[in-house]
Amino acid sequence: MENINILVEKELRDILKKYDYPRSAILPMLHFIQKKYGSISKKDVEIIADLIGINPTEIESVLSFYSMFNTGSSAKYIIYACSNISCEFKGAGEIITFLENRLHIKVGQTTGDGKFALRTVECLAACSHSPVIQINDIYYEHMTIEKMEKIISEMEK
Numbered sequence: 001m002e003n004i005n006i007l008v009e010k011e012l013r014d015i016l017k018k019y020d021y022p023r024s025a026i027l028p029m030l031h032f033i034q035k036k037y038g039s040i041s042k043k044d045v046e047i048i049a050d051l052i053g054i055n056p057t058e059i060e061s062v063l064s065f066y067s068m069f070n071t072g073s074s075a076k077y078i079i080y081a082c083s084n085i086s087c088e089f090k091g092a093g094e095i096i097t098f099l100e101n102r103l104h105i106k107v108g109q110t111t112g113d114g115k116f117a118l119r120t121v122e123c124l125a126a127c128s129h130s131p132v133i134q135i136n137d138i139y140y141e142h143m144t145i146e147k148m149e150k151i152i153s154e155m156e157k
């Protein structure tokens with residue numbers, strides 16, 4: 001999955017600008033991506049390495065050293081459910097519970113067939129459209145359980 005879009009890349013560049021020594025930005029950039037998406041993909045690693053101007057293997061060695069980084073899932077559909085306050089007020093908790101029951105997994109797990117992985121994220125930066133769910137790189141806003149069921153059913157086909 002390709003986590004990084006143009007806006008996120010701009011935010012990564014802003015983080016990088018704060019450091020005189022570009023390698024010092026590796027951990028803040030990885031934390032930023034993980035906070036935003038719940039995991040760090042191979043593509044994310046390549047983009048960060050490219051921005052810093054180093055080999056991706058250097059980022060990979062950082063990732064393998066620190067256990068707090070989630071290097072992602074190979075699931076076909078990675079569902080990122082925002083669980084932050086705006087979304088929580090509008091029913092994110094019920095949607096997350098629905099997804100857990102519907103997919104027979106808990107947050108952080110992947111279905112046995114490798115089709116769906118469920119993650120929660122702190123904020124998808126679309127609070128005025130809450131509750132928000134991101135599946136791979138697509139945002140679904142003003143989510144309801146009915147809409148979620150429809151999306152999951154389509155993806156199961």
Ligand code: FES
Pocket residue numbers: 082083084085086087088122123124125126127128130131132
């Ligand atoms: S709180 Fe959910 S998108 Fe910001």
